[in-house]
Amino acid sequence: MQTIEQLQKLLETAIQNLKFPDQPKQLYDPITYIINLGGKRIRPLLVLMATELFGKNANDSIHAAMAVEVFHNFTLVHDDIMDNAPLRRGQATVHEKWSTNTAILSGDVMMVEANKNLAKVNPIFLKDVLDTFNATAQGVCEGQQLDMEFEERSDVSINEYINMIRLKTAVLLGGALKLGAIIAGASEKDADLIHQFGENIGIAFQLHDDILDVYADPEKFGKQVGGDIIANKKTFLLLKAFELADEASKKQLQTWTDYKTFDSQEKVRAIRGIYDELDIQNIAKESMNSYLNKALKVFDQINVSQDAKSNLLALTTQLMAREY
Amino acid sequence: MQTIEQLQKLLETAIQNLKFPDQPKQLYDPITYIINLGGKRIRPLLVLMATELFGKNANDSIHAAMAVEVFHNFTLVHDDIMDNAPLRRGQATVHEKWSTNTAILSGDVMMVEANKNLAKVNPIFLKDVLDTFNATAQGVCEGQQLDMEFEERSDVSINEYINMIRLKTAVLLGGALKLGAIIAGASEKDADLIHQFGENIGIAFQLHDDILDVYADPEKFGKQVGGDIIANKKTFLLLKAFELADEASKKQLQTWTDYKTFDSQEKVRAIRGIYDELDIQNIAKESMNSYLNKALKVFDQINVSQDAKSNLLALTTQLMAREY
Numbered sequence: 001m002q003t004i005e006q007l008q009k010l011l012e013t014a015i016q017n018l019k020f021p022d023q024p025k026q027l028y029d030p031i032t033y034i035i036n037l038g039g040k041r042i043r044p045l046l047v048l049m050a051t052e053l054f055g056k057n058a059n060d061s062i063h064a065a066m067a068v069e070v071f072h073n074f075t076l077v078h079d080d081i082m083d084n085a086p087l088r089r090g091q092a093t094v095h096e097k098w099s100t101n102t103a104i105l106s107g108d109v110m111m112v113e114a115n116k117n118l119a120k121v122n123p124i125f126l127k128d129v130l131d132t133f134n135a136t137a138q139g140v141c142e143g144q145q146l147d148m149e150f151e152e153r154s155d156v157s158i159n160e161y162i163n164m165i166r167l168k169t170a171v172l173l174g175g176a177l178k179l180g181a182i183i184a185g186a187s188e189k190d191a192d193l194i195h196q197f198g199e200n201i202g203i204a205f206q207l208h209d210d211i212l213d214v215y216a217d218p219e220k221f222g223k224q225v226g227g228d229i230i231a232n233k234k235t236f237l238l239l240k241a242f243e244l245a246d247e248a249s250k251k252q253l254q255t256w257t258d259y260k261t262f263d264s265q266e267k268v269r270a271i272r273g274i275y276d277e278l279d280i281q282n283i284a285k286e287s288m289n290s291y292l293n294k295a296l297k298v299f300d301q302i303n304v305s306q307d308a309k310s311n312l313l314a315l316t317t318q319l320m321a322r323e324y
Numbered sequence: 325m326q327t328i329e330q331l332q333k334l335l336e337t338a339i340q341n342l343k344f345p346d347q348p349k350q351l352y353d354p355i356t357y358i359i360n361l362g363g364k365r366i367r368p369l370l371v372l373m374a375t376e377l378f379g380k381n382a383n384d385s386i387h388a389a390m391a392v393e394v395f396h397n398f399t400l401v402h403d404d405i406m407d408n409a410p411l412r413r414g415q416a417t418v419h420e421k422w423s424t425n426t427a428i429l430s431g432d433v434m435m436v437e438a439n440k441n442l443a444k445v446n447p448i449f450l451k452d453v454l455d456t457f458n459a460t461a462q463g464v465c466e467g468q469q470l471d472m473e474f475e476e477r478s479d480v481s482i483n484e485y486i487n488m489i490r491l492k493t494a495v496l497l498g499g500a501l502k503l504g505a506i507i508a509g510a511s512e513k514d515a516d517l518i519h520q521f522g523e524n525i526g527i528a529f530q531l532h533d534d535i536l537d538v539y540a541d542p543e544k545f546g547k548q549v550g551g552d553i554i555a556n557k558k559t560f561l562l563l564k565a566f567e568l569a570d571e572a573s574k575k576q577l578q579t580w581t582d583y584k585t586f587d588s589q590e591k592v593r594a595i596r597g598i599y600d601e602l603d604i605q606n607i608a609k610e611s612m613n614s615y616l617n618k619a620l621k622v623f624d625q626i627n628v629s630q631d632a633k634s635n636l637l638a639l640t641t642q643l644m645a646r647e648y
Contacts, residue, residue, distance in 0.1 A: 104405060115458050
């Protein structure tokens with residue numbers, strides 16, 4: 001069984017070896033660009049780790065891992081158009097650097113490239129791999145749609161929010177793990193369990209992000225604390241605050257989120273003040289922990305040795321360990 | 325062997341039975357909308373006809389046919405955004421009726437739906453089917469990219485143009501036929517031959533369209549004659565005219581294509597006048613016929629009876645028979 005570091009090296013080599021046609025340049029250059037912006041490569045790593053968890057070599061699922069990474073980058077390119085985002089990982093987004101049309105079409109061909117990688121998996125597993133990948137891709141699209149709709153709505157419930165982040169971010173973690181499991185020849189039951197594990201840690205990660213945005217140590221966070229508050233992002237924290245606030249606090253929240261111009265620091269301070277009064281941080285942590293515990297409970301049921309499980313547990317801990 | 329009419333009925337039933345999720349409505353409504361705008365359903369018909377050509381029942385390839393139709397409609401949705409087109413088949417385009425973001429994301433999920441249909445084909449053929457489908461989809465994206473680039477260029481050669489229409493429209497006809505052949509268990513050689521047949525008739529069809537746009541009988545054409553001329557579309561005819569014109573005619577062509585405001589009828593008359601002087605219609609017809617003949621020559625080499633071939637020949641004739 002390879003270490004996480006070994007798997008990461010394997011991944012980086014495979015990513016660098018991804019070959020796209022030279023022409024038309026305008027179509028393929030953005031693919032190399034977005035993929036080389038980096039990122040933690042968590043999703044393809046999960047594919048490989050699941051394969052090793054079930055006793056097979058990560059090389060068996062390297063093509064599926066590439067499919068997942070290229071697909072993920074495709075969603076970034078199209079989401080950035082829809083969200084009108086100028087920057088991605090500190091660099092210009094594809095539609096900013098080239099054009100919206102280029103970003104649409106390069107994104108489309110990335111989806112095809114993802115499918116080409118997928119078609120390279122062992123034909124014995126191909127049908128199952130495709131079904132899992134397609135269900136995952138569909139979920140991700142639905143999640144993005146809900147995310148956009150929620151921006152326009154003022155009555156989003158916590159349940160709706162959890163379902164949206166499940167689709168938009170968690171199903172891809174679950175799907176990545178399930179792909180790796182399928183390719184290792186895991187039983188259907190184990191493949192489903194690891195999928196559930198992935199979905200639940202995915203929701204926990206997103207709640208963790210929501211909390212960090214407000215309560216991270218500014219010195220360690222790496223980006224602006226309170227960014228979600230400034231942008232009126234309907235996170236778990238904001239939705240919960242609206243749910244629990246009395247009339248006076250609700251009015252204050254509404255006033256701050258309605259302001260077109262405001263002092264950012266003042267807004268963050270005011271809204272965090274309301275969160276603190278309502279104990280939102282702890283409520284969010286409780287919810288996060290409930291998803292984390294659910295994840296660990298299903299993970300425990302997977303029929304492999306504790307030893308084999310240690311890598312995935314270590315990664316989970318590592319990803320949840322970013323400090324407040 | 326079923327008649328074309330029987331296959332068309334089979335197709336219409338299958339298209340009406342395509343099921344998409346109900347929610348999120350904004351994501352899935354545009355799919356039903358665009359697919360129900362109609363169209364001749366030539367591409368999925370070709371899938372079914374190729375399967376029957378090689379002695380199998382069209383039902384065997386109905387899912388592949390749906391994949392091709394849904395994929396084709398996906399390209400229409402995204403192309404219409406890129407081309408800023410307000411109308412498709414006389415109705416509002418998806419991005420006009422909903423929004424650009426909806427059109428991007430609904431298009432994306434249509435690509436997933438196409439792949440879901442594809443995954444339903446007999447697993448024996450799945451790998452070959454995927455490889456053919458993905459190569460086709462990639463070609464179509466490349467064709468759209470070239471088409472957009474050509475709009476900005478003034479030095480497009482006839483060879484480049486033919487390559488662009490090959491990718492943008494002809495490879496999907498070739499791909500559709502090859503998918504049907506693969507699913508019928510045709511030999512690799514026959515599958516390649518029918519692919520070549522499709523590509524060559526595809527190019528011939530497009531050249532036919534280019535000619536019809538200028539020389540169709542207005543009473544029978546169903547749309548405005550000269551539409552390509554009015555829009556400065558770089559068709560075979562315009563590119564060939566620029567290639568063959570003397571300095572005086574070239575200057576005239578340039579002047580007409582540079583005008584920002586003009587009388588449409590006058591522009592059509594003037595440019596058609598230059599085409600006539602240069603005998604462009606016949607040159608285009610010669611080129612069209614050379615692709616048609618190439619298509620028929622490779623079709624002749626396919627190793628099935630003349631009787632089995634009659635349906636596809638009849639369809640080809642029917643599609644080429646629109647009058648000037």
